[in-house]
Amino acid sequence: MTTTEPTPAPKRVNTTVAQAFEAMRVISQSPHPLTFTEVAERLGLPVATAHRVLVSLETTRYVERLGDDHFVAGVALNEARDAVLRSFPVVEHSAEILAELADLSGETAALNCRLGSYVVRADGFESRSEMRRRLHLGEVYPLHLGAGGRAILAYLNDNEIKAYGGADLIAEYPTSSFQTMRRLRQELRRVTADGFALDSGDFYPAAHSIAWPVFGDTEGTPIASLLIAGPARRFEPAGDAKLQKKAAAAIADFQKQLTAGGDVPACRYDDPDQIRLRLAPYEQANH
Amino acid sequence: MTSDFNKATVRTLQVLSAVVARPGSHGVSELAAELDMTKTMVHRALATLETEAFIVRDASGSRYQLGHGVLELAPAEAGTASLVDLAQPFLHNLRELTGETITLSVRQDDSVVYTASLQGRGSVSERASVGRVVPIYGTIGGLAILAFLPKAEREDVFTAELVPVSLDTTTDPDALRDRLDEIRTSGVAVAWARGDDLAGFSCPVFDRGDGPIASVTVSGPAERFADDRIKDLIEPVRDIVNELDRKTRLLPRRAPLT
Numbered sequence: 001m002t003t004t005e006p007t008p009a010p011k012r013v014n015t016t017v018a019q020a021f022e023a024m025r026v027i028s029q030s031p032h033p034l035t036f037t038e039v040a041e042r043l044g045l046p047v048a049t050a051h052r053v054l055v056s057l058e059t060t061r062y063v064e065r066l067g068d069d070h071f072v073a074g075v076a077l078n079e080a081r082d083a084v085l086r087s088f089p090v091v092e093h094s095a096e097i098l099a100e101l102a103d104l105s106g107e108t109a110a111l112n113c114r115l116g117s118y119v120v121r122a123d124g125f126e127s128r129s130e131m132r133r134r135l136h137l138g139e140v141y142p143l144h145l146g147a148g149g150r151a152i153l154a155y156l157n158d159n160e161i162k163a164y165g166g167a168d169l170i171a172e173y174p175t176s177s178f179q180t181m182r183r184l185r186q187e188l189r190r191v192t193a194d195g196f197a198l199d200s201g202d203f204y205p206a207a208h209s210i211a212w213p214v215f216g217d218t219e220g221t222p223i224a225s226l227l228i229a230g231p232a233r234r235f236e237p238a239g240d241a242k243l244q245k246k247a248a249a250a251i252a253d254f255q256k257q258l259t260a261g262g263d264v265p266a267c268r269y270d271d272p273d274q275i276r277l278r279l280a281p282y283e284q285a286n287h
Numbered sequence: 288m289t290s291d292f293n294k295a296t297v298r299t300l301q302v303l304s305a306v307v308a309r310p311g312s313h314g315v316s317e318l319a320a321e322l323d324m325t326k327t328m329v330h331r332a333l334a335t336l337e338t339e340a341f342i343v344r345d346a347s348g349s350r351y352q353l354g355h356g357v358l359e360l361a362p363a364e365a366g367t368a369s370l371v372d373l374a375q376p377f378l379h380n381l382r383e384l385t386g387e388t389i390t391l392s393v394r395q396d397d398s399v400v401y402t403a404s405l406q407g408r409g410s411v412s413e414r415a416s417v418g419r420v421v422p423i424y425g426t427i428g429g430l431a432i433l434a435f436l437p438k439a440e441r442e443d444v445f446t447a448e449l450v451p452v453s454l455d456t457t458t459d460p461d462a463l464r465d466r467l468d469e470i471r472t473s474g475v476a477v478a479w480a481r482g483d484d485l486a487g488f489s490c491p492v493f494d495r496g497d498g499p500i501a502s503v504t505v506s507g508p509a510e511r512f513a514d515d516r517i518k519d520l521i522e523p524v525r526d527i528v529n530e531l532d533r534k535t536r537l538l539p540r541r542a543p544l545t
Contacts, residue, residue: 017335020296028360056296060304073360076304078537080341080357082495083307087353095496115355126541135539137495140358269343269355278359 019043019053020062027063028077029280033070081138085122088113089264090214090224097226097254098125104246107230108133112148112211114223115140116272117167119149122224133207133229140279142169144184147199151211151225154191161188163273177202195248197225198238210237210244212251216264223266226251295331298324302332303341312350370501370535371403374492377531378405378503384527385520387487387507388413392428394500395420397443399429402501413485413507424463425452427476431489431502434470441467454484475521478506479514486512488521490528496540503528 026042027034034042040050054071057063061076085091094111101109102125110124121139126132143149143164153164165181178184191197199209209229216223228237228247237243258264266272301322306313319329333351336342340356374391381389388407392399404415423429424444433441449458455478457463470476480486487506491499505524506512 016293017296017299018338020293020300021339021341024360052291052293053296056292057300059292060297060300062300075533075537076300076307077360079533080303080307080353081360082537083310084353084355084357087310115358120358124539126539128541137537137539138358267355268345268352270346272355275340275355277355 016053019045019049020056023050023053023057024062024073024077025278027071028073033066033072035069035071039071085113085120085138087268088115088120088122088224088266089268090216090258090266091123093258093264094123094224094226094254097250098123100250101125101226101228101247102127104250105228105230105235105243107228107235108135110135110148110227110229111214112152112225112227114143114152114266114272115269116275117142117164117169118275118277119143119146119152119225121148127230131231133204133209133231140277142173144170144178145173145175146203147197147209147211147229148225148227150187150191150199151197151213151227152222154188154197155213155215155220155222160273161185175202196244200238201232206232208232208235208237210247212248214251215255215259216266218259221266223264226254298322298328299332299335302329303336306342306351306353312345312347312352314350318351368534370538373534373538374403374501374503374531377527378403380527381405381503381505381524382407384523385505387505387511388415390415390428390504390506392426392432392489392502392504394423394429394432397423399423399426399432399502401428407507409507409511411508413487421452422450424449425456426504427455427478427487427489427506428502428504430467430470431476431491431504432499434467434476435491435493435499453478454481475525476502477517479517480509480512484509486517488517488524490525492528492532492535494535494538494540498540500535500538503531 022043023039026039036047036050036054039054040047043050054063057074058065061074063071064074065071090113091111098109098111106127106129108124108127111122112119113122118140121135121137124135124137126135141149143153153161170178170181170184178187195212197211201208207229209227211225211227213222214224214226215221302318305318305322315326315329315333319326333342340354342351343354344350345352370393371391378389378391382405386408389405390401391403393402398420401416401419404417406415407413421429423433433444445460449460449463451458457466475488475490477488478486485506486509487504489502489504491502494500505520
């Protein structure tokens with residue numbers, strides 16, 4: 001049995017640039033704007049030092065000031081994140097299928113790209129309805145969380161699924177439905193039997209979703225998933241055979257065209273399975 | 288206080304921004320030339336960015352690309368700002384700059400809705416009217432959007448009779464096509480002062496899919512908007528609208544019409 005790595009201790013921040021990176025992280029992951037004092041506290045720095053750090057970040061647009069002294073993520077930071085989303089190879093092929101899925105369902109359609117043990121919300125179309133599931137581009141979650149991730153996880157080979165269990169992400173990111181590897185494996189078997197993954201409020205209580213895998217080659221290597229999500233009140237994909245059939249047909253066409261031009265890798269990075277991200281804490285109840 | 292910012296930090300982030308600006312991989316010499324830095328400075332910046340995986344090497348090992356570390360910076364409230372939320376500070380800046388009525392018009396199928404409006408400061412000024420809905424060809428707020436729609440969607444407008452909405456509405460189809468071409472070239476829709484009606488100009492903003500989703504209009508009484516004043520205002524107004532556009536270009540697309 002492999003030993004699991006403990007969550008890495010926070011890095012010692014002892015250079016000015018490292019302080020700036022940490023300030024960016026803290027500000028961008030905070031649900032509300034932060035003051036000089038709050039940033040200084042979280043970084044363990046004197047306020048004067050925090051001031052210099054924040055001015056450097058403001059000058060380069062990586063943070064933005066609201067009013068006199070509250071800071072939020074700046075446009076340069078958001079553009080950097082957006083550029084990473086666009087760098088997943090499958091993104092440039094997906095606009096049409098996403099529009100089609102949004103159209104035939106009337107709901108929000110999203111492209112989730114695999115990044116090792118994670119899934120990244122890389123593109124999509126929001127529903128035109130007044131009440132809709134927000135797209136939340138740029139969100140990153142471990143593969144077992146949500147239909148978009150499970151539609152990918154289910155199609156990994158047995159060793160990869162075993163390794164995923166060993167990485168302890170299930171314990172780090174618990175959900176009410178999948179607390180053990182055993183329970184998760186049951187669900188993954190159901191996904192491969194049906195050809196799609198479902199989420200009926202486990203990931204986000206007020207929304208339901210359905211997701212299909214996207215393969216990057218003819219051998220069945222999953223690189224992404226296509227997902228439709230809507231408010232629980234009106235969207236019940238589990239029982240909607242018509243939607244399932246129509247979407248599957250559209251995706252099958254897309255899949256054929258995608259690999260006709262050659263294999264499509266999941267991402268542009270070497271060894272993505274080694275990637276461990278320090279994400280903002282996930283709290284299911286508050287999501 | 289000595290310099291308010293840290294040079295090394297600023298340089299490092301400038302290198303990151305340069306890599307963000309162009310997709311694909313980047314070499315050290317290219318970056319040094321582009322940013323007017325020495326290769327040593329660029330190397331140092333890249334090494335620092337590599338520690339957080341903001342930058343990673345590509346398959347060749349000697350060129351650099353944007354890395355996955357940036358994904359850790361995803362804000363908790365990613366993408367929840369609405370167009371109106373984003374636009375507010377810019378509308379206020381524009382009113383400070385011009386003193387005139389500023390209107391945000393948002394596309395809604397073949398109409399535009401006056402979604403936000405700030406009253407001009409003059410004792411005679413155009414009324415700020417939120418909630419008004421007009422056909423997309425009817426006023427400059429709509430034309431600024433219509434001109435940048437894909438051709439098929441533009442042509443939809445001509446399938447029905449063009450009805451005058453204001454004195455500035457172009458109702459002749461050929462004249463309207465010419466006007467739209469001109470707007471695409473200049474990037475701004477202008478209503479030149481004619482008689483004693485309103486005048487002004489409008490600039491579009493775009494979403495993540497390069498679709499024109501809204502426009503920002505500066506307008507007021509014709510007597511304050513002589514051709515010269517319009518010409519003088521266009522560039523400074525455009526600079527401010529471009530800053531808003533930088534943000535709206537991160538907004539997700541909405542599903543197209545069936």
